[in-house]
Amino acid sequence: MDIYLLEAIINGILLGGVLALLALGLNLIFGVIDVVWIAYTDLVMCGMYVVYWLYVGFGWPLLLACAAAIAGVAALGVLVHVLIIAPILGSAPINQLLATGGLLFFLQSFATLLFGTDFRNLGIRLPIIELGEIYISTARLLAFSIALIGASALYFFLKSTFIGTAIRAIAQDRDIIGLMGVDQRRIYLVTSAIGGALAGLASCLLVLQYDVHPFIGNTFGPLIFMICVLGGLGDMIGGFVAAFIISQIISIVGYYSNTELAYVLAFAFFIALMFVRPRGIFVR
Amino acid sequence: MNARSAALLAGLAILLCVPYFTPPYLLHLLIQALIWAFIYTAWSMMGRFGFVSLGHGAFMGVGAYAPALLWNYYDVTPWAGIPLGVLLSALLAVVIGYPCFRFRVVGHYFALVTLALSQVVMLSVVAARDITGGSLGFTPRAVGHSWYALQFPEKSYFYVIALVLWLGGLAVWRWIDRGIGREALDAIAEDEEAASAIGIDVMREKLRVTVISAALTALGGAIYGQYFMYLNPETVSGISVSLQIVFAAIVGGMYDLFGPTAGALVTISLNEGLRVGFGTHFIGAANTIYGILLILCIIFMPRGIVGTLRKMHMPRAPTKAVPAE
Numbered sequence: 001m002d003i004y005l006l007e008a009i010i011n012g013i014l015l016g017g018v019l020a021l022l023a024l025g026l027n028l029i030f031g032v033i034d035v036v037w038i039a040y041t042d043l044v045m046c047g048m049y050v051v052y053w054l055y056v057g058f059g060w061p062l063l064l065a066c067a068a069a070i071a072g073v074a075a076l077g078v079l080v081h082v083l084i085i086a087p088i089l090g091s092a093p094i095n096q097l098l099a100t101g102g103l104l105f106f107l108q109s110f111a112t113l114l115f116g117t118d119f120r121n122l123g124i125r126l127p128i129i130e131l132g133e134i135y136i137s138t139a140r141l142l143a144f145s146i147a148l149i150g151a152s153a154l155y156f157f158l159k160s161t162f163i164g165t166a167i168r169a170i171a172q173d174r175d176i177i178g179l180m181g182v183d184q185r186r187i188y189l190v191t192s193a194i195g196g197a198l199a200g201l202a203s204c205l206l207v208l209q210y211d212v213h214p215f216i217g218n219t220f221g222p223l224i225f226m227i228c229v230l231g232g233l234g235d236m237i238g239g240f241v242a243a244f245i246i247s248q249i250i251s252i253v254g255y256y257s258n259t260e261l262a263y264v265l266a267f268a269f270f271i272a273l274m275f276v277r278p279r280g281i282f283v284r
Numbered sequence: 285m286n287a288r289s290a291a292l293l294a295g296l297a298i299l300l301c302v303p304y305f306t307p308p309y310l311l312h313l314l315i316q317a318l319i320w321a322f323i324y325t326a327w328s329m330m331g332r333f334g335f336v337s338l339g340h341g342a343f344m345g346v347g348a349y350a351p352a353l354l355w356n357y358y359d360v361t362p363w364a365g366i367p368l369g370v371l372l373s374a375l376l377a378v379v380i381g382y383p384c385f386r387f388r389v390v391g392h393y394f395a396l397v398t399l400a401l402s403q404v405v406m407l408s409v410v411a412a413r414d415i416t417g418g419s420l421g422f423t424p425r426a427v428g429h430s431w432y433a434l435q436f437p438e439k440s441y442f443y444v445i446a447l448v449l450w451l452g453g454l455a456v457w458r459w460i461d462r463g464i465g466r467e468a469l470d471a472i473a474e475d476e477e478a479a480s481a482i483g484i485d486v487m488r489e490k491l492r493v494t495v496i497s498a499a500l501t502a503l504g505g506a507i508y509g510q511y512f513m514y515l516n517p518e519t520v521s522g523i524s525v526s527l528q529i530v531f532a533a534i535v536g537g538m539y540d541l542f543g544p545t546a547g548a549l550v551t552i553s554l555n556e557g558l559r560v561g562f563g564t565h566f567i568g569a570a571n572t573i574y575g576i577l578l579i580l581c582i583i584f585m586p587r588g589i590v591g592t593l594r595k596m597h598m599p600r601a602p603t604k605a606v607p608a609e
Contacts, residue, residue: 036392038527087583094336094391098534099582101527106575112568214568218523222403225396233392260411267404274397275383 005255007134012251013244014136017144018205020243022220023227024151024236025198031171031234032191035085035096039104040199041224042217043080046107047073047203052120052212062124070200077196078189086188104217111214119211126208143205150201151240154194167191171234223263226270232280242281246270299447303440311439313556317548318446319508324533324544325453326500329460330493331530331538334473335390337494338526339380339398340501342405343373345521347502348509349409349416352424355433357415362434366506373502374495376401381494385487390476399523406522421516424509434510442511449507450545453500457541460496465489501529531574535581537588546590 026040037043047069054065084099126138158164166182167190178184210216227246231238246266254262273281303311327340350372351365360368380401384394409416416422427433436442460466468489471479480486509515519525528551536547551574558570585592 030392036396084579084583091586092334094334094395095582095586097392097395098336098530099579101531102575102578102582104527104575105531105571105578109568109571109575113572222399222523226400229393229396258411260407264404264407264411267400267407270400271380271397271404274389274393275387278383278387278389278393 003133005252007136008251008255009248010134010136011140012248014140014144015251016244016247017147018202019220019224019227019247020240021147021150021198021205022202022224023231023239023243024154025195025202026224026228027231027234027236027239028154028167028198029191029195030228031236032167033081033085033089033188034093034174036093036100036225036233037080037103037195038097038101038221038225039080039107039217040100040195041219041221042104042107043073043076043196043199044203044206044220045111045212045214045217046076047200048207048210048212048216049111049115051204051207052122055122056120062122066204069204070197073200073203074193074197077192077194077199080196081188081192085192104221108214108217115214117213117215119213121211122207124208137209139208143209146201146205150198154198157194163187163190223266226267230270230273230281232282235280235282238280238282300444303443308439311443313552315439315442315446315511317545317552318443318450319504319511320532320552321545321548322446322450322453323501323504323508324529324536324547325450325457326497326504327529328533328538328544329457329500330497331533333469333493335490335494336395336530337398337497338395338523338530339401340498340529341402341521341523341526342376342398343498343501344505344508344525344529345402345405345409345517346373346376347505348515348520349422351506352422352509352515353415356422356425361432362506362510363432366434366503369506370499370502374499377495377498378491381491382487385490388476399526402522402526406517409517409521416517419517421514423514426513435513442507445507446511449504454541456496456500460493461541465492469493531578533588534586535578535588537590537592539587540590540594543588543590547588550589 022041022044026037029040030036050069050072051062051065054060054068055062060068080100080103084103085096088095088099126142129136129138129141158168166177166180166187169180170177170182170184170187174184177187206216206220223246227242228239230246231240231242246269249266249269250259250262252262253265302314306314323340323344327337330337347366347369350369351360351362354360354365354368355362380398383389384397389397410418413419424435427435429436429438460469468479468484471482471484472486472489476486505520508520532547532551533544534547535550536545537543554574554577555570558573562569581588587595
């Protein structure tokens with residue numbers, strides 16, 4: 001097999017990890033609160049700026065800066081829910097989606113206002129691992145591993161804690177949960193915080209690989225929505241698998257031609273699959 | 285009725301006289317406002333029935349790029365290129381709309397699928413950079429004043445073109461409003477299953493309004509390109525313009541004839557006002573305020589500016605439910 005193709009496939013798997021993490025967060029929020037946060041990847045952008053400013057501007061240690069970013073974006077997630085989603089929880093779901101679209105405009109232009117449109121990076125160069133003739137970036141490998149650890153942590157949280165069980169229950173039946181003595185509002189807040197924390201974690205992993213700029217959310221946003229719909233909105237395992245399918249398409253096609261064409265084909269594949277399996281690849 | 289038509293005629297006469305006494309800068313803003321108002325109106329033709337498309341950037345992009353490419357590479361006059369672009373856009377609407385409606389892809393799913401479509405068009409334009417100039421944009425070949433090339437350096441020509449376009453958009457809106465399809469679409473927006481049960485051809489009604497909306501958006505995109513003589517994948521297609529269309533229509537009020545127009549006027553004056561007021565010191569200030577306004581608008585007045593004003597004037601008017609997904 002072509003050694004460079006193998007490299008492309010490995011890079012695809014590594015990219016898939018971070019995409020899967022983001023898809024997980026979005027799916028969790030959709031499954032529980034029944035809302036699509038269109039501005040989800042713009043929360044990631046905010047997290048990336050937090051890491052950048054604490055690390056480069058204030059000289060914080062990287063790990064501390066990352067922890068602050070995760071906590072900060074989690075708090076932002078709670079704010080999004082309290083300020084934007086909660087007041088219109090009763091109206092049509094599409095209104096909630098559009099309200100978070102307003103948030104997208106706000107975050108992107110506010111970041112432009114604060115930081116300008118310059119591309120900024122941490123200036124950290126992680127070593128590159130050589131496996132025979134294959135080169136693998138440590139930043140990507142790290143991102144992949146931590147994304148998997150994050151995803152498993154979420155899995156155990158949902159499976160083995162009381163509040164995790166309540167979250168899974170509410171995703172299955174929103175109406176009955178109040179009768180079981182669970183405070184729905186509290187679950188929504190916890191879910192928003194977890195969704196935000198996942199975005200914060202993803203921002204720490206992405207800031208090691210990509211430059212930060214106010215519109216970086218647009219690079220990943222449509223991709224993540226596509227992955228979530230492909231896996232079935234709210235279906236966490238479906239989204240996880242779909243992330244790897246899409247990342248493979250992107251890196252293999254990108255290897256044979258260019259990146260934009262790879263994205264075009266991934267989106268076209270998505271649209272085509274919508275017609276075969278409109279509710280996600282794993283739904284019969 | 286006679287007084288009404290007299291008032292309409294007078295209004296039209298005043299609108300036609302505008303180029304004679306407005307400075308070029310204001311005229312430039314008015315032309316933009318009219319073109320965008322037309323596009324927002326086209327979007328609202330679907331949006332008001334609850335089919336929220338985030339893919340209108342795709343239709344606008346196809347409509348704008350097709351005639352410009354044909355003109356530059358094959359010397360095809362926009363008089364043929366524009367209809368071709370509109371046709372292509374309508375075809376795209378069928379290709380995406382038919383399966384969506386066939387498989388009941390609605391609400392969130394419809395919004396996200398159409399979002400993917402607008403992204404496909406934008407990235408295709410970027411990917412074909414040898415032909416389209418990619419992210420650097422594309423400039424149609426300028427020939428000066430020419431009816432054949434539909435290029436007019438004088439703004440007053442485009443003002444009249446944009447005015448006719450906008451009036452045409454309003455006329456199509458009225459035509460849909462008065463047609464039998466209107467009731468069918470209202471019923472579909474209310475409850476699709478029930479509508480289909482009482483014998484409404486859901487597929488046909490939805491597809492028809494989608495194709496009309498897409499075709500008009502493409503026409504708006506084409507005129508936009510002819511006027512600005514510069515196309516950029518980010519400004520005529522992709523996620524940001526798709527969202528811009530949706531939001532302006534919502535802020536103005538997508539359920540009312542003049543709602544999308546109000547949306548265009550508000551967003552353009554806001555943008556220009558903040559740009560003039562703040563200068564270039566605060567890039568992004570306009571959109572920051574715009575974003576906050578949008579969120580507030582959706583939370584506190586989901587019917588938009590015009591819808592809210594009308595409700596205040598006619599407190600006992602029958603209130604229609606906010607459309608379900």
